[in-house]
Structure formats: C-alpha cells, structure tokens
Amino acid sequence: MQRPILISVGTRPEIIKMAPVHSELRRRGLPVAWVHTGQHREMAQPLYEFFGIAPEHEVTLERRNGQLSHLNALLLEGLSTVFEQVQPRAVLVHGDTTSTLASAQAAFYQGVPIGHVEAGLRTFNHREPFPEEMNRELTARLAHWHFAPTAKAAINLRNEGVRPPGIHTVGNTAVDAALAGTVRVESLLADGHAVLPPELDGLREGLAHRQWRLVTVTAHRRENWGEGIENIARAVADLLDAHPDLAVVWPVHGNPAVSDAVQAALGEKARRLEGRLTLCAPLEYPALLWCLHHSVLALTDSGGIQEEGAALSCPVLVLRNTTERPELIDAGAGVIVGTDRQRIVQTVSHLLRDATALQRMRDAVNPFGNGTTAQQIADVLQHDLGI
C-alpha cells in the first residue's frame, strides 16, 4: 500500500464522526488506514461493524491508574510506535479527546502533517469542558489543516492566530453520519433486522399504537455529576406526571456517579410506567439515531447529540450552562436550559403545549451542514497531497 492517510481515534464519538471521512477516502480509492487507540474498545466493536471499518492498527492501553497524564503518556508512546511503522503521509484527528491531542503530538514529533476535523469549537473556559477545551486549543497549535464545522469556529481559529489558508469551513461529519445512518436504520428495520434492543419493545409499541410523544434524554458530563443529574431526573419525573402522552427514553451512562442518581430518582417510576419511561444501558449508535429520529425533543449534555438533533429535526435542550455549539441556539434549533429542575420542566412543558413553537424549532436550518462534509474534507486532502 502507498503511504496512507491515517485516521487516529479512540472514543465512540470520534469513530462516529470519522467514519464518513474514511468511507469517502476509500470510495475515491485513496490510501487510508485506521488506528484505534484502545479507549472504550467494548463500545467500539459494534460501531466498527455498523460502519464496515476494520482498524488495521491498535494501541492497547494497559492503564495502571485513571490519571490523564498517564493516559496521555501511554497514548503518545503507543501511537509513536504505530506512526513509525506506518509512515503515514498525513494523520487525521477529531475533536477534543486525550486521544486527539496525543495523536497530534505523536504526528508532530514525526513531522507528519495533521488534519484536525471539527476544529475551532470553544467555550472559552478551560474548566468546562475539562480537559477537552484545552485539548482543542493545543491541537489547533499542532494542526496543518483545520476543518471547521461552522463560520464561528473558523473565526475562533483566526482569532487565535491560525492562518486562513489552513482553515476550511466544511460543516460537521456528525451530520453526514446521522443522515446516512438514519436511512440505513429504517431500511434495516423494514427488512426485519433486530436493530433495536428488546428494552425498547414497550416504547415502540406505545409510539405506534398509543400516540405517545417521545423525548430522548442523555447526561454524562462530569460537571453534571451529583446535583445536576439528580435535578434532571426529578424534572423528568415531573414531566411524566404532567404530560400523560409523554414517553421518555434515557440511556443511562454506566458510571455509578450517573446511574445511581438516575435509578434512585426514577427506578421505581420506570417499573410503574412500563414503557413510558425506559431507563436502559447506553444504546448502540443505530438505536440512538432511531430514538432521535422519533423524538419530539432531546434533553442532553452531549456534544454529538446537539449536532445529530439538528440534522434529524429534533430540537435539543442543552443540559449545560454553556455550549461550544452556539450555532444551534442561534439557528433556533436548541435552547440552553442548564440543570435547573424548574427551568427544564417549564421549557419542555411549554414546547409540548405550543405546537407552533415546537414546529419552529424543528424547521430551523441545520447550522452544521448538509451531509457533504466528508466530501469537502477529501477534496482538500486530495488537492493538497496531490493524490
């Protein structure tokens, strides 16, 4: 194989958002390879199967403690060995994880140009999200190509001194993945494939026959652990009491800091409401897409779900005090509600009662692109690498 463009990723959202780039490069017959950095491997395998990706390389992490510095050191060493062996012509990284920064550093040490996909997102607060905000900034210092999802992200980069020829405003690959993925999920379901886990059977039946309106909830960010999650759970309970046609699906993050609080506040209710409240393990991506596609609203502190919601006409209420995706709010496709119980209840109740307001949000123009981001990234790489 010729020297490949090497995609280096570790976590679930990175895999989801880099899959469209991999698929587009492969479709054009360009040399491309994938290295998995070994975080959350158990979550990764079904995703790789869904996207038809077989990583050629893997860095296995033998972590002795939970420290970020230890993780970074292991990643840096493991990735350097892989890069040495593969001799990539370029390395592509995504977003803001520890894998992102370590991949960019390892590539920099070997003099390999770095493409940063989803560049320029900023909260301007190094503590929220931590350590992601700093990972974004440092990766921008190291990158050669900056694939900014929006004009705002491009301006953030310019304001930090990144020179415009390296900045390409291309939209977000999350949209490419969500649009193509939803079509595929619906067609798999129509062909009778078991795309959804059995825990969602009651919900599916209720949506089909009892005209429930679905709201998808997810929360896992560190800054929401404790009081934040408890408030969100109590707000969900209030909403289920106030709206008899409301159904909620909440894939609960496995961390006990999250799951214990959710179970304590809602476990009993979930048993009583049978199907109207589904608390389940984190869903595989196709099932999560199905939930968003069939939801009237999403409540989330996730970054990716803000983009997927916008792509699938599912308005998003952001369970954080800040977002690095202000375009969602500006476009009218989302609202920041934080974790205040009353505010969440009031905002959701208003939208459930006011069909016009809800429809206005559903009709908002998606600010994260139209599903051609991977093509635009491939165009730039092909041109600049002369391949």
Ligand SMILES: CC(=O)N[C@H]1[C@@H](OP(=O)(O)OP(=O)(O)OC[C@H]2O[C@@H](n3ccc(=O)[nH]c3=O)[C@H](O)[C@@H]2O)O[C@H](CO)[C@@H](O)[C@@H]1O
């Ligand atoms: C706030 C923040 O710093 N977020 C960063 C984090 O992502 P982010 O906060 O989006 O990470 P999450 O862990 O929430 O993952 C979101 C993704 O997982 C999927 N999902 C979610 C729940 C579930 O049960 N099943 C499932 O498949 C969603 O559809 C979405 O695609 O890393 C990403 C990758 O670098 C960056 O783009 C984001 O900026």
